[in-house]
Amino acid sequence: MRTLSGLTGNVSIPKAGAGLSAGWVTEGQQLSESEMDFDSVTLSPKHVGGITEMSRQLLQQSAPGIEDLVREDLSFAIANAVDTAIIAGTGTLGQPKGIIGRTGVQTGDLPASWTDVLDIEQMLTGLNITPSGWYTSPAVMTALRKVLKSASAGADYIATTGRIGELAAASSNAAPVDTAILGDWSQVLLGQWGAVELLVNPYAETPYRRGGVLVRAMSTVDVAIRHEKAFVVATKVP
Structure with a gap:
């Protein structure tokens, strides 16, 4: 995805219509x-952060680098929260709006065969969109790694450790259960207002x-999607 850093105030980004x-x-x-009809997406500051206490005993008994570890x-917790918001942010309670549930994003069924994978790819290539990769959960990746492309002798499996079909695939436990997303991830914009701010208060x-x-x-960021149809959110059929 594209990261826009050093922002000040709200930022309007054009997207082609x-x-x-x-x-x-x-x-x-x-x-x-x-x-050409132009629309735009707006990045506005949204704040995420965490706070923890370092006890007196921890400070006294730990190595000098304990503060850096904390x-x-x-920082890792903030990064995880941002990653989760990019995928499934609700757009409420100060969160950015993620890909899932965003108006205009394509939807489909979770693939269970090689034909299903190709059909999802076609949903994008049929709109002249070149997908750059998949994002899903480890459970979905494991399931696809067990399925052959066909019953023919010597057939490959649908997925390997880092790919689904011919496209790169990333998996994370932060991904929603029974969900896979295929898309052109360059259409995701992550806006950053300054760096992660770390402050000790004794x-x-x-x-x-x-x-x-x-x-x-604390960190101040926002997420925007320039082209919603560049993503297919595939979920398990009830």
């Missing part, structure tokens, strides 16, 4: 004009009374 056409002309003949863990009243300190991590 319909209306542009081309035609053939003879020598000296004028080209006919066509107007910071890394908090004076917060309750931890201070216990001899501990607080460590807080």
Whole structure:
């Protein structure tokens, strides 16, 4: 996906609409004009963060690098929250709106055969969209790795460790259960306002009374999709 960093304020990103056409002309003949309709998507700051207490005993008994480890863990938690929002953010309670459930995104059935995989690919290539890869859960990947493309001798399996068919595939336990997404991931925009902010507070009243300190991590980001039809969200048939 595309990352836009160093943003300030809300950012409007154009996405191409319909209306542009081309035609053939003879020598000296004028080209006919066509107007392109433009829409836009807006990135606006949304905040994600976490906070934890480092106890006095932890500070005294641990190696000097314990604070760095806590910071890394908090940063990882934020990154995981952002990844989850890109896929399935609700668009409410301060979250960005993810791919799943977004208006305009194509939907289909979770593939169970090689024909199903090709049919999902065709949903994109039929619109002149070149998919760059799949995203799904480890359980779905494992299931597809057990299925042969055909009953013929020597047939390959639908999926391998990092591919579904001929396309790259990534899996994560953060993916929704029984869901696979195929798409052109360059159409995902991740906007960032500054870097991850890490702050240690040794004076917060309750931890201070216990001899501990607080460590807080926050990040400001947003997610936008330039072309919703560039994604197919395939889910298990009830």
